Amino acid sequence: MVTSTTPWRRRRAAPVLLLSAAVALTGCGTERATDTAAALPTSLARSSPPPSAPPTPTSPPASPYVEPGVVDGAPHIGDNNAYRRTGTLSPAGEKAARREAARIEPVLKRLWRQKEWDPESVRAALLELGYAEEGSGEAGERAGGTLGVRGMDARYETDHYVTPDGAQVGLRVRADACVTAFVQETNYGVKVNGPYLETGCFEPPYGH
Template sequence: MTLSTHRRRRHFAAVLLLGAVIALTACGQQRVAADAPGASSNPSPSSPSPSHLGASPYVEPGANDGAPHHGENNAGRQPREMSSAGEEDAQREAKRIEPVLKRLWKQGKWDPKSVRSELLALGYRDLRTGPKGEHLGGNLEVRGMESRFETDHYVTPEGARIGLHVRKDACVTAFVQKTNYQVQVNGPYLETGCFAPPFAH
């Protein structure tokens, strides 16, 4: 046997061995056609993750669920930023409101009428608007709780929501209900003022 024949046989054996190794390591892996959208040169595991398939061109960076246009669709649900002076004023008013809501909660009074009456006693005034939504005076809004879907129907829990317009860029938002109460400060929402807009159902 010549030296060149011996080298060819060794080369052939190496190729066979390499083919066997590739076949064994590929077991259980999902194949993606080379021309399929999102195909990569690396084989994907049996339950592919988005990183293997490539990012969608429609996914907005920073979107919680990867939904297209998440930020744009939820822009109305983001409060505007408060100035430092606005936040300071709102925090001061929140400190006035919190003990009143705590007392009402302990007394079991969380209906909008009782809550409004107690807050008006602090010197706030009911917010008044004109037919086109123009501000006519006042700064306090007290509403019932929003309805929510449970199992197969909507329910409206007992309680009151509060929106206090402190400045053009600052609000105190709060609620009191049977289970708890909460007071916080935030900037106003683009279309709904101090109250967060309802979720679409």
């Protein structure tokens, strides 16, 4: 009887061992899956926030020294160039000045073509139109006459001043009206305007 029960116990024990092995294998697989999920980097689980945009630069405040209407923004350019402003030209004064400019322009054109732009030649040609040369008193004030002719103003070039050949003309037509003109080697010009603050009917040079 003892020998007959031993093989039965061995046969019953074999399924128990196989079942234990299967449970063990299943348990290992579950643990690996859990470990893999835990090992995933957090960057795959949620997206990173987008980088913030750089701040928009703001324009600097306007300078308090820029005058209204000044294009290049130079401070006090209007005050510095006040000497180049002309007086108010009335409609009657403009009409009278244009009439005299129409007489002067052909003379300057002829002199320019003849290459005679020195002040002496220009003065003599304009006096032939009947104008009287403007004089000056002891204190430098105007004294009679309306025509003024003089050489060109010196101008600065590179590192020194140069006085170009030519003549400039100032004709006082009325108290508020002038003919301002010039003739030189390169060109000539005639315009009407009110008198300048410091130079009368002559256009003042730059760099005052």
